[in-house]
Amino acid sequence: xxxxxxxxxxxxVAKKRKWRGDNAWGYAFIAVALVVYAMFTAYPVVSAFxxxxxxxxxLGSVFIGFENYINTFSDSLFWKSIKNxxxxxxxxxxxxxxxSFGVAILILPLKKRTQTAFKAIYYLPAVASGxxxxxxxxxxxxxMPSGILNKxxxxxxxxxxxxxxxxxxxxxxxxxxAWLSSHGTSIIIYLAALLGIDESYYEAADLDGANFLKKLxxxxxxxxxxxxxxxxxxxxIGSFQVFQxxxxxxxxxxxxxxxxxxxxxxxxxxxxxxxxKAAAQxxxxxxxxxxxxxxxxxxxGKNIEY
Amino acid sequence: xxxxxxxxGKQTVKYTRNTSIMILLLLFALATLFPIYFxxxxxxxxxxxxxxxxxxxWPAKVSLESYKFFFDYSEHSYxxxxxxxxxxxxxxxxxxIFATMAGYAFAKIRFKGRSVLFSILLCAMMIPxxxxxxxxxxxxxxxxxxxxxxxxxxxxxxxxxxxxxxTKQFMxxxxxxxIECAKVEGCNQFQIFLKVIVPLSKTVMAVTAIxxxxxxxxxxxxxFLVTNTMDMQTIQVGLKNFRFANTTxxxxxxxxxxxxxxxxxxLFFSLQKYFLEGVTVxxxxx
Numbered sequence: 320x321x322x323x324x325x326x327x328x329x330x331x332v333a334k335k336r337k338w339r340g341d342n343a344w345g346y347a348f349i350a351v352a353l354v355v356y357a358m359f360t361a362y363p364v365v366s367a368f369x370x371x372x373x374x375x376x377x378l379g380s381v382f383i384g385f386e387n388y389i390n391t392f393s394d395s396l397f398w399k400s401i402k403n404x405x406x407x408x409x410x411x412x413x414x415x416x417x418x419s420f421g422v423a424i425l426i427l428p429l430k431k432r433t434q435t436a437f438k439a440i441y442y443l444p445a446v447a448s449g450x451x452x453x454x455x456x457x458x459x460x461x462x463m464p465s466g467i468l469n470k471x472x473x474x475x476x477x478x479x480x481x482x483x484x485x486x487x488x489x490x491x492x493x494x495x496x497a498w499l500s501s502h503g504t505s506i507i508i509y510l511a512a513l514l515g516i517d518e519s520y521y522e523a524a525d526l527d528g529a530n531f532l533k534k535l536x537x538x539x540x541x542x543x544x545x546x547x548x549x550x551x552x553x554x555x556i557g558s559f560q561v562f563q564x565x566x567x568x569x570x571x572x573x574x575x576x577x578x579x580x581x582x583x584x585x586x587x588x589x590x591x592x593x594x595x596k597a598a599a600q601x602x603x604x605x606x607x608x609x610x611x612x613x614x615x616x617x618x619x620g621k622n623i624e625y
Numbered sequence: 626x627x628x629x630x631x632x633x634g635k636q637t638v639k640y641t642r643n644t645s646i647m648i649l650l651l652l653f654a655l656a657t658l659f660p661i662y663f664x665x666x667x668x669x670x671x672x673x674x675x676x677x678x679x680x681x682x683w684p685a686k687v688s689l690e691s692y693k694f695f696f697d698y699s700e701h702s703y704x705x706x707x708x709x710x711x712x713x714x715x716x717x718x719x720x721x722i723f724a725t726m727a728g729y730a731f732a733k734i735r736f737k738g739r740s741v742l743f744s745i746l747l748c749a750m751m752i753p754x755x756x757x758x759x760x761x762x763x764x765x766x767x768x769x770x771x772x773x774x775x776x777x778x779x780x781x782x783x784x785x786x787x788x789x790x791x792t793k794q795f796m797x798x799x800x801x802x803x804i805e806c807a808k809v810e811g812c813n814q815f816q817i818f819l820k821v822i823v824p825l826s827k828t829v830m831a832v833t834a835i836x837x838x839x840x841x842x843x844x845x846x847x848x849f850l851v852t853n854t855m856d857m858q859t860i861q862v863g864l865k866n867f868r869f870a871n872t873t874x875x876x877x878x879x880x881x882x883x884x885x886x887x888x889x890x891x892l893f894f895s896l897q898k899y900f901l902e903g904v905t906v907x908x909x910x911x
Contacts, residue, residue: 344814345736352727352784353742359781360749363760370759377767422653425646428629439897440654442904443661446893448843450861451882454868455664458680458875467663467680499656504904511905513628521628534628560753563845567865584755589850594759601755608753 367598375594387599397600399575400583401607406490407579408558411497416550419502420543423509424535438510442503453567456496457483460568483569486576493564493577505550512546513539548619552612559608580604661886668692668883670876691876695884698867698877701855705863706884711775712848712859713841716782720837721830723784728792728829729822733804734814743793749786758850765851777851778859782841788833791906795829796822832903835896839889860885 371387373380391397426437444452459467460482469479482492520538529537562581565571571578571586584604588597629642667680669687672694696702730736731743761781766772799822807817823830845861852858858866864881871877893900 341734341814342736345730345734345739348730348734348814348818349727349742351723352746352789355723355780355783356746356749356786359761359764359783360752360757360786361745363757363764364752366760366763367756370763418653422650424628425650428643428646435897435901437650437654438901439893441657442901443890443893444657446839446889446900447661447886448845448861448864448889450843450845450864451664451886452660454864454878454882455660457868458667458879459660459663461680465680470680500660502657507901507904516628531628531630539628556751556753560755562755581753581755585758588759588762594763597759598756601753601759605753605756609751612751 367602370594371598371602373595375592380595383595387595388603390596391600391603396575396578397580397583400578400580403490403575403577404559404561404579404581407494407497407561408555410491410494411501412551412554412558414498415502415505415554416547418498419505419509419550420547422502422506423513424539426506426510427513434510438503438507441506444500445503449563450567452496452500453564457568460492484573486573489569489573489576493568496564496568505554508546508550509543512543516542544619548615551619552615555611555615556608559604559611664879664882664886667876668879670879672874672877691874691880692884694874694877695867695881698871699855699863701858702863704856705858705860706888708775708778708857709842709859709861712778713838715775715779716841717834717838719779719783720785720788721834724788724792724833725823725826725830726818727784727789728796729818729826731789731793732796733799733801733822746786746789750790754846758846762850772851773853773857775857778848778857781847782837785837788837791833791836791903792826792829794906796826799825828899828902829906831896831899832906835892835899836903839892839900842889 370380372382372384374383374386422437422441426434429437461467461469462479462481462484463469464473464479466479466482468482472478472480480488483489516538520542521534524534524538560581561579562585565577565579565582566585569577571582580600581604584597584600587593587600663680663682666682666684668691669684669689670691671686671688672691699705731739765777765781769777771777803821803825804817807821812820843861844859845865848859849862849865852862855863855866864885867881868878
């Protein structure tokens with residue numbers, strides 16, 4: 320904008336006209352996107368607020384104030400689902416980040432071709448549909464002694480587990496599945512960030528006689544902090560919305576041991592058709608996600624320059 | 626790579642190090658690939674009930690009977706693939722066109738309210754989909770009354786905020802001088818877009834297309850909500866129904882899973898570069 324002030328008046332007028340022309344072009348270019356956004360994102364969000372204060376009926380909903388919220392907060396199943404979601408997140412996100420970081424570090428010294436091959440391999444599960452993967456994992460977790468995972472553990476003398484059918488192992492089964500199928504993206508992102516670290520830092524460290532671990536600690540980890548923060552925040556956001564695997568593999572059971580918030584909201588909405596309650600719970604979920612993201616930025620975002 | 630020591634002169638140390646790295650990576654790769662391998666291998670088994678079966682990790686025989694069994698399950702099973710293709714195809718085309726246009730506008734055209742509008746769009750990425758799912762369902766089913774149509778499957782995905790974000794990120798790196806030159810030559814914004822921007826943005830358009838297509842092909846939740854007859858379902862919903870209807874038919878289930886995943890595998894291996902690029906475009910420099 321500062322250049323604008325410097326140009327002579329005639330040019331200024333011309334520029335202004337151009338500006339007005341650009342306004343029209345700008346809106347024309349984003350028109351479709353804005354309409355789609357307004358209709359299928361903005362309107363639903365506003366509508367969710369309204370529905371959350373209602374008892375939904377197809378012909379004329381009834382306004383019931385904060386009842387949906389109050390009921391939610393006094394519902395033990397809601398708290399259990401929050402607990403399950405937190406447990407799932409704490410077990411999956413940091414482990415996935417740690418694994419991805421380790422793998423990215425190991426891939427780094429390889430030749431470019433080998434790097435690409437490994438990236439492709441690790442990314443492959445992300446390409447397969449969630450439904451297909453859930454079908455496969457369902458059989459891997461076959462509780463019979465002939466089941467793949469039970470056979471594998473049998474080699475180590477561990478007796479059969481009823482993976483998805485027992486409330487003590489069901490959650491862990493979902494976590495195990497996440498560990499082995501959701502690291503592709505973060506490995507690729509970590510590797511890209513690693514390749515972006517300037518050689519001169521390592522050279523300077525070499526002159527100071529730093530070993531591999533020292534370089535890792537003083538150069539790599541600080542440099543990758545923004546990447547880690549990004550992956551952590553997006554990972555937690557994604558994990559809090561988890562719905563599909565719980566729905567397709569355990570249905571939330573046994574005994575609600577794997578009922579996550581996402582699944583609870585789905586059940587309230589499309590199993591019991593309590594739209595008001597579901598909307599209230601979804602907004603509480605949104606608030607939780609927003610505050611956790613905020614805390615992560617506050618807590619880990621210090622000293623990060625973007 | 627200077628993070629690692631060069632070990633000049635100590636060939637054996639270097640050799641041991643590289644070998645152990647390879648072994649670790651291969652083991653992890655094995656664990657990652659195993660479910661997919663298991664799925665494909667098992668799909669060639671016979672379509673018998675799984676009662677006393679023994680899983681083999683090596684195909685004893687190759688039979689396509691289970692695939693036939695899967696397709697015979699419903700008279701609409703081929704239609705599922707077609708539906709997925711129609712929906713994913715339309716969503717992809719419209720995302721590429723409209724997200725590229727919007728991305729260009731947000732990156733390079735100066736208009737009033739640009740940054741405010743863009744921030745509002747970005748806010749949407751923070752909102753969990755659970756918030757919009759109920760109102761969206763009511764909108765499509767009760768207000769528009771287009772349940773069980775292609776329109777219901779396609780419309781909410783016509784252009785996603787993520788695609789806009791992706792293209793905008795890319796186009797911000799196109800130098801302004803090129804656009805100024807075109808302006809001096811007397812091009813209007815639409816001509817600039819068509820003749821200058823689009824040819825320069827082929828990569829990001831390809832990335833958007835691929836990510837959108839994959840996302841749409843793999844999506845389960847929305848088609849599951851708004852379809853209620855078999856002839857309108859997508860392959861993912863069909864696979865889910867097949868699985869709940871035939872809980873003991875192991876090999877046919879694997880065949881179904883393979884069918885639903887294979888198109889994406891083929892796409893991935895033929896356009897790997899764009900897939901892998903797509904992962905990093907939005908993330909680095911976030």
